[in-house]
Amino acid sequence: MLRDDTNKYLPLTESTCYIMLTLVEPLHGYAVMKKVEEISKGTVKVGPGTLYGAFTSLEKEGLIVKVKEEDRRKSYVLTPKGKKALMNQIKRLEIMTQNGLSVIGML
């Protein structure tokens, strides 16, 4: 059983959250950048400096893992620990969204 010690990583930044969302399947850096822009409907763009930093720290914390390397491009995918952290983040965001929707009429 995986112990839930992922709360220390929360809250994830918006960029990190989106990067992790794309890594439910193995993707290399540039594919992640494209996918984030696409699924966020252009609201989030991840620059290569931000992405490289995120890859480095997520890999160091064992939230993602390198699965493949070709033509100098490394592909990463979420680890079980990474999935756990992402799930907890999504739950937090869901609570926040519900709160937001409940007051939207009063704004």
Added chain:
Amino acid sequence: MAENTIRKIKWFWPWQDEQEEAWLRSMSQKGWHLSSVGLLGIYRFWAGEPRDYVYRLDYQTFPKKDKQEYQQLFRDAGWEYIGEMSASQYFRKEVKEEDSLEIFTDVESKIAKYKRILAFLWFFWIVLIAVFPVRGISIDNPYPWWGAIQVFTLLIWLFFTYTIIRLTLRIRQLRRL
């Protein structure tokens, strides 16, 4: 060839990266394009048509193999790699409409860059304290040049201290945004 290139020496502190980027851009707008960077403030430019290039600086240290992967990621995103000056990585991209001109797209990752520089500075700050030739303070100096070494070490240490303070303040300024 020599007449088509110039060398400039200019000092930028680590917290002045945006000023440095702006200076390189203005050089390109005048037709001087950065061709390489050398040790501590040495820039080489080649003469060409004036173009609007933006320059961006990252700070990374890594083994050669990781460096290739790193450069490939930037290349895929449309950035041209120019070179490295004491672990500062120089990139450029021509300005076009609707193209992203930032390598850091959030404050957190920009702060993370400054923190990488800080980690390096703290390391040397501590090393300098450890090797500081304190014994030389006594009147009977073992060598005539002992005092000079002391002063030199002290100046470097002050330089690091100042840089650490300014960089920390820069991070706090970014956090407030």
